[in-house]
Amino acid sequence: MNFYIVGKQQSTINYLRDIIERDFNNTIVGTTSDPQEAFYDVMRLSVDIMFIDLNLNRKNGIELIQQIQQNHHYPHFILLSSQPTDEEITKAYENGIDFLIRKPINKAEAKSIVKMAAQNIKMSNRIIKVLDLVSGAETNANTIIVSNKTKKKENSYAILRFLGINGGV
Template identity: 30%
Template sequence: MNTSFYIVEDDKVVQNILKRIIEKNDLGDIIGSSNDGGKAIEDIKILKPDIVLVDLLLPTVDGIKIVSKVKETHEDVTFIMISQVSSEEMISKAYKNGIEFFISKPINVIEVITVIEKIKEKVNMSKVIQSFEDALKGIRRIDHVPTEKKSKEHSNEDKIEKVLAQLGILGEAGVKDIMEIILWIIEHMEEGKNNLPKYKLSDIYKYLCDKYSEEEGISTNTSAIEQRVRRSSIKALKNIANMGIENPENEIFVKYSSTLFNFKEVRNQMNFARGESDQSGKVNIKKFIEGIIIDIKDE
């Protein structure tokens, strides 16, 4: 499903520019627009767009009021504020009321596209997490009849998938590799103990090459596996950092920001995402993998 947009802007020229940017760059579907704040509030509550582009200075009802009113009942609507206002106090107030990003006028096309794509990534991640949680609730509702106990490995797979879903990376190419690495390590842990075995990631990558070749006829190499795992774990870091920017008290952010990553690197990534630093965060693959193992073993 495409990302849906609603535009609140009293300047028709700016409104049309934003529409063209979204349509020309295939960023999503525009499901409504308005130049009146009061009407916009009612429309947004009914239409429930994923992202709202809203001007700060509007007649009758200003942008901050729109954000706070909508957020009272629709917390999942994401707001990007666009304005020529330069007052730090006003911008700070806008963030406190729930905007995700502030773009200064005059409109810079590249900046608008970059911000929207970044926000879309977070919106899609939230949808994945929500759908996963809804699926789990549905399973619990219908699975009221006792069934045969799942195998240990299958149970571990479910737990790993849950963590990866919370990190927003279930669709990444390296997820299968991460799953196999974790299952290999768990299999080689001493029975009844939580002590991790001694291992080298390079050896496990080689093991996976052989396994994929023998069981699935897939030819690959250790470098390809390593790159897939690294890209997926970096994506997880980016998602966690974005959660922390959006809400430092987010349960997933609090739970994983220091157990799967070095928190200093999470902070570096948060600063990078805000544009406050040119140095992004880094991932320690072993810490990431072993953090997931510790998490699922503690359940």
């Protein structure tokens, strides 16, 4: 899995980098404290999972998530926050985060969430392949039609709900 970390503090970025690279043999494709740099990086890089701090300079994490999604990029989002309000939590989930990790970061919790997010992606990809086979659509492993990605994601979540798997929803 390819990860990108947007954190306000370098110590948080380093801590997450250590968890991701050592324990899960994944790749960090970028890190920054600048939300605009993160946006440009995500537009050009292959990012599966993004860690985003809620409180960034010049923009909050939810605004960054909205900006990324408005440009038809849909990585999985894990939000980081010290003391989020109930309103911020609700808004974050409404805007597509998969998980919220409260700071200070608990290493065991972060490892578990990274593992669940990766499993959700793998399961969603399998379901998308099944849907493609069932629908008779021709697929190319290197090509994803962005306009269909949202629909496929919704169908995948519907199947996961039907199967009683709550982690993907």
